[in-house]
Amino acid sequence: MTLEPLEPEEAVELYLQDRKSELAKSTQYAHSSRLGHFVRWCNEQGIDNLNELTGRKLHRYRLWRRADGNLAPPTEKSQMDTLRVFIRWCGTIDAVPTDLWSKVVSPSLSEGENSRDVMVDSEVAKGILEYLSTYEYASERHVTFHLMWHALLRRGAVRALDLEDYDSEEMSLDVRHRPETETPIKNKHNGERFIALSSETCTVLDAWIEDRRPDSVDEYGRNPMLSTSQGRAHLTTIQSYIYSITRPCTYDKDCPHDREISECKAAAMRSSASTCPSSLSPHAVRRGAITHWLNSDVPEQVVSARANVSPAVLDEHYDRRTEREKMEQRRRYLDNV
Structure with a gap:
């Protein structure tokens, strides 16, 4: 495979243009922000051609980004997941080896670690x-x-x-x-x-x-x-x-x-x-509101439809009820049986 030289900043611009029609604006902004850190690292390392990237260099970027941003595991995962998608796309335009994306390591999160508990009570x-x-x-x-x-x-x-x-x-x-x-x-x-x-x-x-x-x-x-x-x-x-x-x-x-x-x-x-x-x-606010509706005995399928979020995502990312609170809600239904 013959690689064609491509500067990191130009590659990010081409990537964002190519995906503009399929990504929501907020997602475009998120990808631009995350990949902006990658461009900054390339500048610091003197990498002006993506052809130079290797699995080892991408691992060094991960360590640099973790230390540079003092990232929490969910944030680090989103950063590396976006980079992996970007590197895979770069492989389709002959800027990097087509299998390089598989060497971008993204951290695995324990159950519940990808959910944030901050909400408006x-x-x-x-x-x-x-x-x-x-x-x-x-x-x-x-x-x-x-x-x-x-x-x-x-x-x-x-x-x-x-x-x-x-x-x-x-x-x-x-x-x-x-x-x-x-x-x-x-x-x-x-x-x-x-x-x-x-x-x-x-x-x-x-x-x-x-x-x-x-x-x-x-x-x-x-x-x-x-x-x-x-x-x-x-x-x-x-x-x-x-x-x-x-x-x-x-x-x-x-x-x-x-x-x-x-x-x-x-x-x-x-x-x-x-x-x-x-x-x-x-x-x-949204997380707190969803939890408030669930605590008010509104059925999950009603909350799911109103908030436009799947039951699985609602349970993982939005429902902040404790297991005891859920038990007490079920108890109220049992009283009528």
Whole structure:
């Protein structure tokens, strides 16, 4: 086999272009970020041609990346899994030996190690919603948190909603995958679904639309549900809403880290909210919401369909009930037998 010279940075660019049509934007970004570390390592090692790669060099990269990022096992696995896919693709364009991908070692995880336990507790969510209802009723943060907690939406689905997707009379949302106008959703067309809403959620949405929502359209002429003065809210904007509202000093007026709130940058600036050790991500809200629904005796298949997640993935990554909690829930059913 004759290899053709190819610089690491150019290879990553070609790889991302080639897979653009099949990867969601969030996945493209993740692959770009992970492979960016590989390009940085190649630059440090003076590797300007992928033809030079060997199994031993790839092993050295793994050790370098582990030490450089102080990576947890699940993170290291995602980094190396992406690299393996990339190296395999490089083999198809004669940049590396076709079997080199098999020498990219990815760590094996013990049962449960690939699941993160960080989540918004139901009592914390209650406090957040009470604060928002009192001080920020029908605000962008109130709408975002409501849709994630009560409708079990991912941030991508929140962003993808248009005004026309909401039916106030039917009390429902129509979640759609529209990649052609830059609002893809997780699982693409398989993620499309109708979601029934509570009267409380509808009241919040109605108030947002009537009184608080910026009257703007996106670049495709669509009317985003979650709009800003510039158009449709960006994913990072939605993430910042969640980071900022999950700071304890926001909804509880207290700091569990003994900081002076008036002097804390994470407390003073929304843009720095993620630096608060107690602020949580949209995924933590989703995980907490799913666990809350399961703890409320909602059948797993109902939660699975509403949240658009398979029962197996729900059990591994989202259900944070203890085995004792599950037993007590089963006991309540046994009382009726």
